[in-house]
Amino acid sequence: MIDVLKLGKTFPLQASQGQAQSVTALHDINLQIIKGSIVSLLGPTGCGKSTLLEILAGLQSPTTGEVRLEGLPFATPIPTDKKLLKAYQRQHRFLSPQANRLFHNRPRHDIAMVFQDYAVFPWKNVLDNVTFTLSIVGVPKQQSQEIALGYLDKVGLLSSKTKYPSQLSGGMKQRLAIARALCVQPKIMLLDEPFASVDELTRQQLQELLLHIASATKVTIVLVTHDVAEAVYLSDKIFLFTPTPGTIYKTIEVNSPRPRRRSDAELVALQNQISTSFR
Amino acid sequence: MKKGLLASSIIASLDFLRFAFGSLLTKEFLKLALPLMLLWEIAGRVGWVSRNLIPTFSDVVLAFLNLLLHKHLLIYVADSLLTFFLGIFLAVILAVPLGIVVGWNVYLRKHILPFFQLLAPIPPLAWAPLTIIFFGIGLPMKVFLIFLGAFFPIFLNTYQAVKDTDPRYLASARVFGASEWTLLVHVYFWQALGAILMSVKTGIALGLVMLTAAEMYGGRSGIGFLLMQAKEFFQIPVMVVCMLLLGGIGWFLIELLKYLELKLSVWKEVRG
Numbered sequence: 001m002i003d004v005l006k007l008g009k010t011f012p013l014q015a016s017q018g019q020a021q022s023v024t025a026l027h028d029i030n031l032q033i034i035k036g037s038i039v040s041l042l043g044p045t046g047c048g049k050s051t052l053l054e055i056l057a058g059l060q061s062p063t064t065g066e067v068r069l070e071g072l073p074f075a076t077p078i079p080t081d082k083k084l085l086k087a088y089q090r091q092h093r094f095l096s097p098q099a100n101r102l103f104h105n106r107p108r109h110d111i112a113m114v115f116q117d118y119a120v121f122p123w124k125n126v127l128d129n130v131t132f133t134l135s136i137v138g139v140p141k142q143q144s145q146e147i148a149l150g151y152l153d154k155v156g157l158l159s160s161k162t163k164y165p166s167q168l169s170g171g172m173k174q175r176l177a178i179a180r181a182l183c184v185q186p187k188i189m190l191l192d193e194p195f196a197s198v199d200e201l202t203r204q205q206l207q208e209l210l211l212h213i214a215s216a217t218k219v220t221i222v223l224v225t226h227d228v229a230e231a232v233y234l235s236d237k238i239f240l241f242t243p244t245p246g247t248i249y250k251t252i253e254v255n256s257p258r259p260r261r262r263s264d265a266e267l268v269a270l271q272n273q274i275s276t277s278f279r
Numbered sequence: 280m281k282k283g284l285l286a287s288s289i290i291a292s293l294d295f296l297r298f299a300f301g302s303l304l305t306k307e308f309l310k311l312a313l314p315l316m317l318l319w320e321i322a323g324r325v326g327w328v329s330r331n332l333i334p335t336f337s338d339v340v341l342a343f344l345n346l347l348l349h350k351h352l353l354i355y356v357a358d359s360l361l362t363f364f365l366g367i368f369l370a371v372i373l374a375v376p377l378g379i380v381v382g383w384n385v386y387l388r389k390h391i392l393p394f395f396q397l398l399a400p401i402p403p404l405a406w407a408p409l410t411i412i413f414f415g416i417g418l419p420m421k422v423f424l425i426f427l428g429a430f431f432p433i434f435l436n437t438y439q440a441v442k443d444t445d446p447r448y449l450a451s452a453r454v455f456g457a458s459e460w461t462l463l464v465h466v467y468f469w470q471a472l473g474a475i476l477m478s479v480k481t482g483i484a485l486g487l488v489m490l491t492a493a494e495m496y497g498g499r500s501g502i503g504f505l506l507m508q509a510k511e512f513f514q515i516p517v518m519v520v521c522m523l524l525l526g527g528i529g530w531f532l533i534e535l536l537k538y539l540e541l542k543l544s545v546w547k548e549v550r551g
Contacts, residue, residue, distance in 0.1 A: 058454070
């Protein structure tokens with residue numbers, strides 16, 4: 001269960017005449033994500049949904065509000081008090097906002113993320129991309145090979161395990177990114193517009209793969225997308241975002257049973273309803 | 280196992296030689312180069328140009344053989360190479376880690392970088408008088424001058440490349456809890472590797488300039504010294520031999536680096 005409470009995020013902007021300015025990316029976000037469900041954050045580009053996902057991943061800190069994971073505080077805002085802020089900055093002098101450590105990896109089994117443009121390491125081959133992730137999580141070398149091959153098999157990349165990402169197609173790169181996220185056995189998988197840069201047919205294949213993974217592993221999936229059909233087809237719940245400042249203006253439950261058909265009348269109607277509400 | 284290593288290193292060096300000489304020994308280039316060399320030889324012999332000022336090709340070859348057989352040329356070359364490698368080696372092992380650290384962390388960058396930004400624009404040759412006073416004339420002074428020439432391009436390029444690391448790669452490792460050290464070793468370094476090798480090439484070119492200058496003005500050994508000595512005795516063929524040798528060393532090292540670059544960046548190969 002993920003609880004997002006009154007979350008807000010503002011970015012400072014360098015103004016032209018020395019005036020302090022800021023952009024509010026997220027404003028007063030409240031949402032609840034139930035364990036094992038598939039949830040979509042849907043909205044046009046630039047409405048802060050990716051920022052929300054990065055806060056959920058612990059890559060950014062919120063400005064206000066907090067995120068709770070199973071009731072425990074997970075992301076808390078950067079202090080505004082001058083003294084506390086100084087201490088915070090001192091603590092993070094050499095560390096990222098997520099407060100990793102300098103020399104020892106701090107494995108996080110709860111969350112994994114898949115990025116929009118794959119973000120698989122081009123200098124590592126397919127197998128090494130997965131084993132590197134496993135090594136961060138602290139899996140011993142002998143076992144990691146075996147585990148990695150298992151997950152590559154799951155996403156259908158076993159035959160190209162020695163290839164480099166530059167030799168893979170977009171869909172295959174995204175499969176690799178999914179395998180990399182899955183191999184740490186996360187409780188929550190965050191996907192940032194994962195299928196935006198692949199062609200329609202590959203996208204449908206990948207969506208099926210994702211649904212298969214979800215039903216097999218019971219992992220909670222949070223999906224950021226601007227594709228209405230995708231959101232409707234995949235999710236149990238859709239949060240509609242509006243831009244500047246990013247807020248949730250509508251929550252839609254999709255109750256039609258699985259497995260679904262893309263051409264299902266109920267889904268198409270819902271799709272149309274969402275599309276018109278954006279106009 | 281040992282035999283396998285030997286065999287594979289022989290194969291690698293043959294591969295390298297083919298790679299290095301590949302652009303020199305092409306039909307197209309030789310078609311132009313051979314007639315030009317012939318013209319060079321004829322022009323001196325027929326008397327179109329003064330042979331005293333412009334030695335013919337055969338004069339240069341004879342001077343080279345004379346140096347090689349009677350004047351211990353190889354010792355001069357070995358001396359220069361040793362000095363040069365020491366300088367470049369020092370520059371690489373100091374500039375690369377420092378560049379990575381400065382590129383990685385904003386806090387350190389703000390403290391350290393301005394210092395180097397002030398020193399970098401000083402032409403490395405301008406350091407020579409001070410260096411000679413500090414180190415005297417000899418190996419340390421030459422090594423230091425070569426180091427200075429190579430250090431700044433390598434440092435500044437490494438820093439820039441590390442600083443420009445794609446944040447998505449960092450995020451995709453941080454999400455799983457990677458430590459900063461893991462990021463440095465597995466992400467920043469690899470991202471910057473291409474730029475580092477590029478900058479080492481620049482460093483080699485500048486280092487050669489510094490080697491020549493150091494040996495000409497404050498040395499008693501090396502190719503630069505030989506060159507200066509030849510000037511005193513007006514031995515133009517010897518001077519040409521020295522120039523060609525210096526050029527050859529630079530060419531060889533840069534080819535070596537290009538080869539290394541090619542082998543290390545298998546992953547950059549694009550399909551099709």
